[in-house]
Amino acid sequence: MAKWETKEKRMDDIVNAAVAVFLDKGYEGASMESIAKQAQISKGGLYHHFGSKDEILFFASAKLNEPIYEYVHLALKESDPVAGLQFYIRNYVSYWLSHQKELTFFFLTMIKAIATPEMWKAYADYYTHISDFIKTLYDRGISNGQFVEHNTRASALTLMSALDGVLSYLVMSENIDLDAVIGDFEAQFINSV
Structure with missing residues (x-):
């Protein structure tokens, strides 16, 4: 192996x-030692990569x-902005629906980010990037008459x-009809525009 x-x-x-x-013990209950043990490395080995559990939380987030950034990249490559929006919506919701443990972790990191300026800036940058991407697709759609x-x-x-609001619904509800959720989003945010 390389x-x-x-x-x-x-x-x-x-x-x-x-x-x-973090999901098992919460942020406060998690320790560098418990993360190292779970990762099957020494505590020193963990400190070689990360100086604190905040750094690990930030990196993991x-x-x-x-994958979300990859969906953005692929959606922007679509020549048809409607197809790009459909691709992004479907893959965004599908990804989080199939990664509910990671979604729960995402919610946990949001709580910590509020009190951590570096992490909060990263979230602000993420949301700016995503909203600019979606705006670009809408602008393209206006330009070509769609x-x-x-x-x-x-x-x-x-x-x-x-999209972020529906994520909490995805965590709480046991019976999600993915096609119905996607259809509702397309009806509201694509077909009605």
Whole structure:
């Protein structure tokens, strides 16, 4: 195995361990020692990569959002902005629906982020990036006549907020009809614009 593969695997092991420990023990109950034990590395080995559990929390949160950024990238590559929005909505909801443990961790990190300026800035940057991406697709749709002229910034913020809002519903509800949720979003945020 190449050295970079070993480090990448180690970082994935640490992220998975951190998610498990934070969810099991909460932020306050989690320790560097418990994360190291869960990741099956020494405490010193963990400190080699991270100086604190805040750093691990921050890194794990960013790592878990990587698929979302990939969906953004792929949606922007679509020549049809409606298809790009449909792709993003479907994959965003599907991803979190199939990663409920990670979604619960996402909610946990939001609580910690409120009190941590560096982490809060990262969340603010993430939301700015996502809303700009959605606005870009709406603007393209207006340019090619697929959408009526409207406040695309407001539409982007509303869609992004609704997507994040439905995530809590996904965690609480046992019987999710993914196609119905996707259909509702498309009806409200694509077909009616």
